[in-house]
Amino acid sequence: MSPVYRRWKSRLFLGLMGLALLVCLVPLASLLLTLVVKGGHVISLRFLTAGWQPVGERGGGIAHAIAGSLYLLGVATLIAAPLGLAKGLFLARGDRHWLTGPVRVLLDVMSGIPAIIVGVFVYTLVVRRGGFSLGTGFSLLAGGLALAMIMLPIFARTTEEAVRAIPPSVDEAGLALGLPRRRVVLWIVLRSAVPAVLTGLFLALARVAGEAAPLLFTAFGSNAFPGSPLEPAGSLPQLLFEYARQPFEELVRQAWGAALVLVAMILAVRLLTHAYTRWRYGGHGGHA
Amino acid sequence: MLMTTVQLDGDQTENLSCSAGASRQAFGDRVFFAVLTGASLIAPLILLLFVAVLAYGAWPSIREFGLSFLTSSVWEPNPERERYGAFPFIVGTLISATLALALAAPAGIGIATLVNEVLPSRLRGTARFLIEILATIPSVVYGLWGVFVLAPWVSGTLQPALAKPLGFIPVFGPPYEPRNMLCAVLILAIMVLPIIVSVSLDAIRSVPASYREAALGLGATRWEMVRIAVWPPARSGFIGGCILALGRALGETMAVTMVIGNGRRISASLFAASDTVASTIANQFAEAPSDLFTAALIEMALLLFVVTLSVNVIARWLIRPAARTGARP
């Protein structure tokens, strides 16, 4: 085979890869562009601060869904954060325990469960009336629980990594000060890992903030501002899903606005945590 | 490093021992780690509970239809004679996920290769960032875009272009519906692409630089270097990434539900409205007319759970060796 042929073959295949990259950038560009153009038209202060209005009346907003999303994420954090912290600490500082292996594998597996199934699971266990279910009905609490189950494996994993990044010599230094191990782990190791743990928490939140599937049969959705934790609650992704299927022009418009708000919120959280991490570790060149 | 004990040697009196009664602190530590262990076990226990709960919820349907649930295409919520079969949804799920993977896998591996082996490192960061954004956009937003941008393009541009020369093949033949299987395939392909790219990138990055140098030293072109020195050692990572993506595609719900058209039938045509297991659950669960209907949907969830679980276990197992020897500093 001649060198010329080989060179052209190389160029051809590398060119194909470049083409693949460009082809994949087209939908991304189209999506972001449409989102900004269509969503940008809708967004106004009123849209962000007003609640739901019946179709046909002007001035409806998505504030109830924004509030609902924040409430749901709050409930999810309250459930997932302590459990995730415990798991992360256990996995990172319980090395010799025979359960760390199984726990880690199950967490990995858990992170692969489709979100919709988490919804069905929580529905069967918590929402539904009858059987051995708790029977709360569609509720904010159930929705938060479903989101927590998706958050948990992600947050536990990042917590484990954050704690693992603290070298064992730190534990030893703490023990050598005459502190019991639990205080060393909780007040020295964990505190040393706090920035990285928080980063992980925010990334997990950004990840679940866009989930609609687990909320469909748990939080269900609502046109009202969130009230009691035992009442149904709306959320941005769920509102988006509902409105996009409606035949009314006005609701579709609002769906685009909601989509832009949702994506902007998620990207903002991601970019801020990213910037914070870089600032933190680029800064005083301390630990790894 | 949980509870450590100094081993006792009973014969000697001057043993160095850390006996249990010695220390309140040791007891406190034990309690602390026991609490930690207990809290860590909650979620894995819930996972084990998953099967039990779903099986319990699905039981009426399992008892009623048995294996025919998997093979029957009848979906009849008629209260006098309820019958449910999940076959069309299973087929829809398999077709959409497989085709999406067929599109995304070569593209994803190609992109990962390009990013790591060809692009200057300045562009590398940008490319990773774009892939990151792709992965960050929520499923519903993809769905929204799919409904109002992708689906019109598919039925307005792609379908006529393909139907005219190829319409005699059933795959590209009628029925032509505005929201259809092809939309779902395309949107799934876009959504799983970041997974394939990032796992493949990890695999490629863990290939030692010396392999590449050896290949280039033999006078290989860049493409030959990729074929000889980069892809073979990264292969298990590629496969793992693809299987992980398959798991995601099988269970992906919102975007698919929005663009697939909810056809509830098997059609040879890519332009026919179809349904997947996940989209059927999403669409009908909240409005289930009867308990048996709900049970049938829960059985479908159980099915999907078992399948995605196995797929994920296989993927993790494949990725593991690559991650172990990987480029961790």
Add this chain to the structure above:
Amino acid sequence: MNLMETNLKPPASTPASPARPPRIVVDRLEAGFGRHQVLRSVSLDLPDRAITAVMGPSGCGKSTFIRCINRLHDEVPGAWARGSIAVDGQDLYAPSVDPVQLRRRIGMVFQRPNPFPTFSIYDNVAVGLRLNGTRKRAILDERVEQSLRRAALWDEVKDRLDKPGTGLSGGQQQRLCIARALAVEPEILLLDEPCSALDPVATERIEELLLDLERDYTLVMVTHNIQQAARVADRTVFLLLGELVEVGQTSDMFTNPKDPRTESFISGRFG
């Protein structure tokens, strides 16, 4: 022999006299991990208010030896120990002894400076007291200043106590770690190759500091640096493959080693 070049610590500062009882008495100490035995029947006495250097080639059990003294050795999974170590006549491994309480009396400084990440300089020093229950700000302030002064670091950091400890230079970090250990008011200070990660200038400062601390504390320092042992130690312990080869006044041991293995080590024939 290159002993002539070695800068021996002047014997004048050697307070150990046969009249004073030893502070730490180690009797037939054996220790190891699982099936692996590291220390073999080590028996020796360590004097009060003096620096004892524990010397030997890498892997000889120096670190394990001093980690037995504050029972940090216990914390390693699979670790075991037999024999006894008595401080002021009390056996550290008696069942009634709480290792956590014990470590407050016996401080430790490690090979690599390991200030707590994300903790400020102040918090690094104060954390031991805080977690042991001291809450009053005035007491903490006073003790932090006192400890930092004692570790010869105060003047360098007094204007940036709220800055992270990991931002200091290596030598400063190590002095911070010494201050951190001193803050809980130990009587004995263990140092595990405290200068091995430091440059010569930083090393010299630490050595000066140790000679100053010697007046108030019992210091036990692991080192594989023979010159360092000669410069600062009153007494030197030489371990080889987990066995005690020789222990004695540093000046005696360096000028007149009793064991041929000691002589080879001092003259540089071991790693």
